[in-house]
Amino acid sequence: MTADLRRLRGSAAIVGVGESDELGRLPHKSSLQLHMEASHNALADAGLHKRDVDAVFTSGRNMANDVPEYLGIRPRFIGGTQVGGCSFILHVEHAMAAINAGLCEVALITHGESGASRIAMPAPRWGDDSTNTQFELVHGSSGPPTGYGLLATRHMHEYGTTKEQMAEVAVATRKWAALNPKAFVRDPITIADVLRSRLIAWPFNLLDCCLVTDAGGACVVTSAERARDLPKPPIYVLGTGECTTHQMVSQMPAFNRWDAAVAAGERAFRMAGVAPSDIDVAQFYDAFTIVPILALEALGFCAPGEGGPFVAGQRTAPGGDFPMNTNGGGLSYTHTGMYGIFTIIEATRQLRGECGPRQVPDATLGICHGTGGIWSAAATLIVSTES
Amino acid sequence: MAETYAGPIPKPTPETRPFWEAAKARRLVIQACDDCGARYFYPRPLCPACLSRAVRWIDASGRARLHTFVVNFRPARGFPADAPMVIGIVELEEGPRMMSHIVGVEPDPAALRCEMPLEVVFEDLTAEITLPKFRPRPER
Numbered sequence: 001m002t003a004d005l006r007r008l009r010g011s012a013a014i015v016g017v018g019e020s021d022e023l024g025r026l027p028h029k030s031s032l033q034l035h036m037e038a039s040h041n042a043l044a045d046a047g048l049h050k051r052d053v054d055a056v057f058t059s060g061r062n063m064a065n066d067v068p069e070y071l072g073i074r075p076r077f078i079g080g081t082q083v084g085g086c087s088f089i090l091h092v093e094h095a096m097a098a099i100n101a102g103l104c105e106v107a108l109i110t111h112g113e114s115g116a117s118r119i120a121m122p123a124p125r126w127g128d129d130s131t132n133t134q135f136e137l138v139h140g141s142s143g144p145p146t147g148y149g150l151l152a153t154r155h156m157h158e159y160g161t162t163k164e165q166m167a168e169v170a171v172a173t174r175k176w177a178a179l180n181p182k183a184f185v186r187d188p189i190t191i192a193d194v195l196r197s198r199l200i201a202w203p204f205n206l207l208d209c210c211l212v213t214d215a216g217g218a219c220v221v222t223s224a225e226r227a228r229d230l231p232k233p234p235i236y237v238l239g240t241g242e243c244t245t246h247q248m249v250s251q252m253p254a255f256n257r258w259d260a261a262v263a264a265g266e267r268a269f270r271m272a273g274v275a276p277s278d279i280d281v282a283q284f285y286d287a288f289t290i291v292p293i294l295a296l297e298a299l300g301f302c303a304p305g306e307g308g309p310f311v312a313g314q315r316t317a318p319g320g321d322f323p324m325n326t327n328g329g330g331l332s333y334t335h336t337g338m339y340g341i342f343t344i345i346e347a348t349r350q351l352r353g354e355c356g357p358r359q360v361p362d363a364t365l366g367i368c369h370g371t372g373g374i375w376s377a378a379a380t381l382i383v384s385t386e387s
Numbered sequence: 388m389a390e391t392y393a394g395p396i397p398k399p400t401p402e403t404r405p406f407w408e409a410a411k412a413r414r415l416v417i418q419a420c421d422d423c424g425a426r427y428f429y430p431r432p433l434c435p436a437c438l439s440r441a442v443r444w445i446d447a448s449g450r451a452r453l454h455t456f457v458v459n460f461r462p463a464r465g466f467p468a469d470a471p472m473v474i475g476i477v478e479l480e481e482g483p484r485m486m487s488h489i490v491g492v493e494p495d496p497a498a499l500r501c502e503m504p505l506e507v508v509f510e511d512l513t514a515e516i517t518l519p520k521f522r523p524r525p526e527r
Contacts, residue, residue: 128398134407135429137395138518139488140472142463149457150476157455157501201474202458202496248429250476250486255455 005271010387012096013227013234016046017345020112020216023334024184027214030120032070034216035112038341039071042218047231048106053220055079055104057095059087059111059338061122067110077104083244084372085285088217088341089379093240095221105222109344112216113336119214136248144287145201145209147249147374152203152290154255159305163203165312166289167194170207170331172317173286177328179318179358184211185332194289208289210330210339217341219348224387235348238365239272239382241265249374256305260378261298261369268367268380269300276301279382280363281350282322283343285370286329292316295369299380323360326350343368344381351385392512394465403430405444410517413509415447417483428483449507451477451521454484456501458494470494477505477521491522 018041020026020034029037035058043050050073057079058067064080077098079091088109095107114121126132141147155161171191177183189207197206227234243263246252253259269275276299284292293307301322302310316324325331327346330339347366349355368381399407406429409416419426420434421441433440456475462468471494478484490508492498506524511517 126395128396129400131403131429133395134397134399134403136486137463138397138512139486139520140394140459140463140466140474141486142459142461145461146457146459146463146474150455150474153457154455154501199458199460201460204457248486250484251429255476 005267008096008100009238009271009273010236011224012099012221012237013224014092014219014237014344014348014383015222015227015230015232015234016042016048016220017348018042018045018218019182019345023182023215024213025116026114027117027119029114029214031112031114032066032120033112034114034214035067035110035218036070038112038216038218039108039110042108042220045232046220048220052106053108055095055098055107057088057091057107057109073108077107079107083377085287085338086340086370086372086377086379087338089343089368089370089381090240090242092221092237092344092381093242093379096237096240099221099223105226107221108218109221109341110216110218111336111338111341113338114214115336116212117214132248136250142201144374145204148288148290149201149204150249151252151255151294151375152288155290155294156203158256159308161293161308163195164191165308166203166208166293167191168311168314169286169289169292169316170194172311172314172320173325173329173331175317176326176358177332180328180333183328183333184213204288210287210335211332213334213336215334215336217345219341219344233352233385235351235383235385236387237381238274238384239268239270240380241267241271242377242379244372244377246376247373252375258294258298258375258378260376261295261380264378264380265299265369268382272382274365274382279365279367281326281347281360281366282324283326283347283366283368284324285339285343286325286331287335287339287371289331291371292324298378299367299369318358326355326358326360340370340372340379343370347383351383394463396513397516402432406430407516409444410509410519411515413517415449415507415519416444417447417479417481418442419445426481426483428479428485448480450480450524451505451507453489453499453501453503453505454478456489456499458496473499475521487519487521489522490520
């Protein structure tokens with residue numbers, strides 16, 4: 001197994017990334033339009049035409065038929081894995097595997113979601129006979145705020161993690177957003193502002209929670225060999241991992257740690273042959289402020305229970321020694337509902353040196369990590385300027 | 388009967404119907420595996436620990452501890468907007484965990500703590516569906 005992982009390391013590269021033409025509140029655009037804009041922009045960034053694309057990866061009900069139809073592409077490899085927001089991160093792993101197997105050469109990974117305006121969105125998911133309705137929604141679960149909060153409370157109980165430490169993440173992420181003209185909210189906030197904001201689901205206040213926006217994002221993945229002929233410097237895929245442990249949060253194996261992320265991170269680091277201390281810049285899906293804290297622990301950036309102290313003192317902010325969520329994250333830049341693709345876009349831009357005032361100097365090794373569902377799935381992606 | 392209840396009404400499926408029928412009779416039931424001894428919830432006809440189909444229903448004591456919780460200040464659709472709700476993960480004395488609305492306690496984080504003892508209570512949502520919930524239980 002390890003030999004196979006070494007063969008995959010650096011075998012594929014991200015060669016194009018793009019967002020929709022605009023991000024935010026876009027009641028004049030459908031979710032498929034957002035897909036289309038992002039795909040168009042990512043292909044242009046890659047210097048490729050849609051006739052070059054032979055694989056499409058996307059997520060959401062019927063989307064693996066909808067998106068190719070809308071774009072006029074006939075993929076001969078179809079990726080529709082839908083495990084929530086991190087789906088697009090694990091699509092990179094699936095694309096790399098398919099490319100290595102010779103089943104495709106140029107993979108388009110695309111996301112578009114009218115998360116706020118709800119234009120042409122699929123119908124709600126849970127029927128009265130779903131396990132979700134029978135065993136969770138009937139008790140008043142509000143979905144993500146309830147489910148993510150359950151782990152935050154247990155983490156506070158076991159390790160003494162504080163609401164102030166969670167607020168550090170929101171404040172630091174907003175400082176990055178101030179440097180990104182595309183970010184939805186850019187005004188500075190303080191820890192006191194977070195703690196004073198409206199309670200949503202204790203222990204979360206409003207500013208602990210991600211945005212709800214409309215946007216699209218896409219990336220193009222191809223073989224390392226093909227990547228070298230394209231206009232932008234390839235960003236090589238060094239390591240990938242994925243896991244899912246449950247659908248209903250009540251079935252989560254443990255509430256003081258994130259098992260799916262432990263499994264995903266373990267494989268990604270083993271494939272890449274690097275250690276957490278080697279990482280220059282991190283993009284960790286921040287659906288709620290507790291999520292990156294748990295990612296830091298699960299991925300081995302700190303010991304279990306040390307995630308709160310790790311983020312204290314604005315360590316993840318511009319100028320701090322652990323640059324994290326440099327686009328402003330789901331908390332301040334954009335969060336459509338399935339944010340994972342945006343971690344890939346930002347990691348790629350950081351490693352290319354395209355980030356202007358928010359550029360992390362000399363970044364050559366980046367990590368993307370995301371959650372899907374309610375701590376259900378996790379996906380990790382380690383990328384580098386060198387193969 | 389909860390006359391004002393406007394939240395989701397569960398529709399039992401073949402594998403969950405025995406759970407809902409027991410709840411209607413004010414019994415909390417879980418499942419146990421005859422092969423590996425695992426006890427589990429939610430209802431399904433195979434053991435998630437060993438995949439055995441030799442499973443049976445057993446009565447739970449109804450005693451539990453609050454493993455973790457949130458206080459939901461923005462209740463889900465169908466629940467009263469002005470009434471914060473405590474939503475917990477309860478760990479049954481027998482081992483399995485389940486989500487539950489925690490009742491009989493102020494919806495205030497200061498009134499709650501992880502590991503506090505709980506006991507089951509039953510609330511009729513409709514003529515057909517009775518929902519097991521949990522409330523604080525005095526420490527022995």
